[in-house]
Amino acid sequence: MSKAPLSTLWPEGFEPENTSHFVAAAIVDEVNAAAPARRLHSHATGQLCVALEGAVGLQTEEGLSMVPVSCGIWLPAGTRHNGVLGPGGRSLYCHFSPEAAKRLPAAPARLMLNRMTVEMIRHLATAKMSEERARRIGAVLLDELELARELPVSFAAFPNHPVLQRIALDCSADAAETRTNAEWAAEIGMSERSLSRLVVNETGMSFREWRLHVRMLSTLSGFAHGLTVEEAAYRTGYKTTSAFIRAFRQRFGMTPGALREEMQE
Numbered sequence: 001m002s003k004a005p006l007s008t009l010w011p012e013g014f015e016p017e018n019t020s021h022f023v024a025a026a027i028v029d030e031v032n033a034a035a036p037a038r039r040l041h042s043h044a045t046g047q048l049c050v051a052l053e054g055a056v057g058l059q060t061e062e063g064l065s066m067v068p069v070s071c072g073i074w075l076p077a078g079t080r081h082n083g084v085l086g087p088g089g090r091s092l093y094c095h096f097s098p099e100a101a102k103r104l105p106a107a108p109a110r111l112m113l114n115r116m117t118v119e120m121i122r123h124l125a126t127a128k129m130s131e132e133r134a135r136r137i138g139a140v141l142l143d144e145l146e147l148a149r150e151l152p153v154s155f156a157a158f159p160n161h162p163v164l165q166r167i168a169l170d171c172s173a174d175a176a177e178t179r180t181n182a183e184w185a186a187e188i189g190m191s192e193r194s195l196s197r198l199v200v201n202e203t204g205m206s207f208r209e210w211r212l213h214v215r216m217l218s219t220l221s222g223f224a225h226g227l228t229v230e231e232a233a234y235r236t237g238y239k240t241t242s243a244f245i246r247a248f249r250q251r252f253g254m255t256p257g258a259l260r261e262e263m264q265e
Helices: 115-126 131-147 162-173 181-188 192-203 207-223 229-235 241-252 256-264
Strands: 006-009 023-028 046-053 056-060 063-066 071-075 081-085 090-096 109-112 149-151
Touching: 023 115, 023 131, 046 056, 046 115, 056 071, 081 090, 090 115, 090 131, 109 256, 115 131, 162 181, 162 192, 162 207, 181 192, 181 207, 192 207, 207 229, 207 241, 207 256, 229 241, 229 256, 241 256
Parallel strands: none
Antiparallel strands: 006 081, 023 090, 046 071, 046 090, 056 063, 056 081, 071 109, 109 149
């Protein structure tokens, strides 16, 4: 079973508190094993966390939210949080000055990002450029973020219980995993009834429904890289594509085809 997600570690030289930069970005793919994942802090800048691959999340006072690939979580300046990474996690962080952040939501928001937006942030994080050039790219980036679809709060919520977080990470890593409820319970040293009750209390869903929800989220990274709806249905265990589409729309408020098209736009 996977380990619980760990706190992220800023790359050397990156200064998230520097409000003099209109926009600044960094690739974050290292963790600080000594820092508690629930130790919250805030920044003087607005922050956008984007998932590139693997398990990427943000812990806030409301709980842990995972960031699906090609999605981002926006946090206004002063929002208490902590970035975390699970196995294979690789993320982008983009920070905006108080001046620039005025154009983005005044409350935390989950955003669906197109590929151009993600690549602009990646370019800011990896290329050497003048402050003026970064400002010009940042202005276009803000235009795209203002147009981004806002996702519901429940879209990628994660349970706070560490045991369920580890199960979710395993389900995310392998959308086709087929362990039964009893096998999961035995693996974590709980009775099947206790595990089922824990999942209902933490998520409001049955164990089967919750695992399906997590596996569906894991298909988003595939959509960003050409996975078809039919292939996603097969990966998540559905016998028919139509049943997968109905279930996906019920959980996420849109069809997988519409989401795939938007991600590849």
